[in-house]
Amino acid sequence: MKKIIAILSLIVIVVVFQFCSKNDAGVVSPVTVPSLPVTAFNYLVGYPAHIQTALLANDNTPVDNPITNDGATLGRVLFYDKILSKNNSISCGSCHKQDLSFDDETQFSKGFDGGLTTRNSMSLLNLRFYKNGKMFWDERAATLEKQALQPIQNHDEMGLTLAELESKVKAQTYYPSLFQKAFGTADIDSVRIAKALAQFERSIVTYQSKYDQVKQGTATFTTLEDQGEQLFLTAVGPGGGGNTCATCHTPPMFLKSNVPGFSITDIGDTVGINGVNKFKSGSLRNIGTRTKLFHDGSVTNLSAMLTAGAPGSGTIPIKAHSVAPGDVQKLLAFLNTLTDNTITTEEKFSNPFK
Ligand code: HEC
Ligand code: HEC
Known part of the structure; x- marks a missing residue:
């Protein structure tokens, strides 16, 4: 009898091992536990000078x-833990996907019970460089720290x-030590x-695109x-007032807070910053890889944006x-040099639950 119990126990142990994964420390843990390196990844990298200067400012x-x-x-x-949603079905990473530059591919994103968000998801690149720190298309969250708890409490998200x-969070074994x-x-x-x-989000910074190599003198732009x-x-761009693209999307992060903004009068969602019909723009880095643009996600690619209607002819942002x-x-050729393919694949920004 004892022998049989011993053999059965062995079988159970072997089966349990099958369902477990090994992490870098060689410690066996169930797959629902995040797999993390023994020594933490380095999130405090030194950025090239052109980025560092913008960061300081x-x-x-x-x-x-x-x-x-x-x-x-x-x-x-x-960020990747699905227990942060009511039915353990979604995480922040479900609507802000690493391979999509922390954006979503759909016009509106699905929440934990299938409900849709009313605005397009935002890319989370270079949030740290938005000087006034205000988050969401309408800037309703005063800081990144204040923003973080809002999707968790949102009824649709x-x-x-x-x-x-x-x-x-307290109920998970892996959190106390973290x-x-x-x-x-x-x-x-x-x-x-x-x-x-907020610390994780602020570490998501792009600095390894062709644009960055050109700024450091290690690559050159084509003529186009x-x-x-x-x-x-330099070209006086859309929106009037003598603005260029760079006035509102300022290099090197192609991001600027407190820009003039557009007054939007002819689409449904018009209650933006301070309750008026204006919205912010996130960083234009990796814009060539993103598929839904603007706060209503109505624009599917850059060339659609650049070719719609006559210059400055409309009040909706796309026109x-x-x-x-x-x-x-x-402009397309230039905007495509802003794509950094390391941010979309680097392990330190990836989902540790797999
Ligand atoms: C169901 C999809 C969904 C989930 C889940 C979600 N988000 Fe979002 N996120 C959005 C949408 C949509 C917006 C834009 C909403 C708006 O402006 O009204 C947004 C905006 C943001 C912004 C603002 C970025 C900027 O430039 O202003 C941040 C930061 C952000 N989300 C972080 C998070 C974090 C952190 C989590 C997890 C705690 C999370 N999100 C979960 C869909 C989602
Ligand atoms: C007057 C300020 C201003 C000027 C000038 C301007 N933009 Fe914008 N841009 C914005 C704002 C504000 C938004 C977001 C509007 C919205 O979603 O309602 C935006 C959105 C965008 C987007 C989509 C971003 C996203 O995440 O969905 C791209 C791409 C873009 N602009 C490129 C350009 C280019 C290229 C030029 C020059 C031809 C330019 N912009 C000129 C303010 C400006």
């Missing part, structure tokens, strides 16, 4: 929440109360959850790309963004 990192490798690691786990959030490393004690609360998420850059920087036919190919 625009960084929205608050003094009480600087990025640390352990903080960003915790943020990464939270993740559907939890803060109390539910805290108790669900909070300990990130914040010095294993205490878990929503303030720390928000801080860790060069003409596109000149247009972007206001059109350029002269001869300039389309030049």
Whole structure:
């Protein structure tokens, strides 16, 4: 009898092993536990000079929440953890997908019970460089830390109360040690959850595109790309007021807060920044790979945007963004140099739950 029990136990152990995965430390753990490196990834990389200068001038990192490798690691786990939604079905990463530059491919995104968001998802690249720090198309969240808890509590998106959030996170075996490393004690609360998420998000910075190589002198633009850059920087563009593309989408992150903005009068969703009909724009980095543009996700690619209607002829942003036919190919060529393919594949930004 004892022998049979011993053999059965062995079988059970072997079967359990089959359903488990090995992490880098060689420790066997169930697949529902995040797989993390023994030594944390480096989220504090040194950026090239042209990026570093922009960072110093625009960084929205608050003094009480600087990025640390352990903080960003915790943020990464939270970002991809489906327990942050009511029925454990979606995570932040479901609507902000790494391979899509932390954006979604659909016009509107599906929440935990199939409900749709009312605006297009936003790419999370270079959030740290948005100087006024205000988040969402209408800037309704004052900081990235304040923003982080909103999708979790949103009825269509993740559907939890803060109390539910805290108790669900506390119930997972892998969190106490991650909070300990990130914040010095294993205490878990929503303030720390928000801080860790914000640290991870602020570490998502693009600096390895062709554009960056050109700025560092290690690559050169083609003639078309060069003409596109000149247009972007100098041609008086859409929206009136003598603005160029660069006025509102300022290099090197192609991002700027407190821009003039467009007054949008002829589409359904018009309650934007401060309740008026204007919206922000995120970083134009990796824009050539993104498939749904503008706050209503109505534009499917860059050439559609650049060719719609006569220049500056309309009040909807897509029409206001059109350029002269001869300039389309030049601007497209230039905008495509902003694509950084490392950000979409780097392991430190990827889902650790697999
Ligand atoms: C169901 C899809 C969905 C989920 C889940 C989701 N988001 Fe979003 N996210 C969106 C949409 C849609 C917007 C734009 C909403 C708006 O402006 O009204 C957005 C906007 C943002 C922004 C603003 C970016 C900017 O430039 O202003 C940040 C930051 C963000 N989300 C982070 C997160 C984090 C962190 C989580 C997880 C806690 C998360 N999101 C979960 C769909 C989602
Ligand atoms: C007056 C300021 C302003 C000017 C000038 C301007 N833009 Fe924009 N741009 C915006 C705003 C604001 C949005 C977001 C509007 C919205 O979604 O309602 C935007 C959106 C975009 C988008 C889509 C971004 C996304 O994440 O969906 C692209 C691409 C773009 N602009 C490129 C350009 C180019 C190229 C030029 C020059 C030809 C230009 N813009 C000129 C303010 C401006």
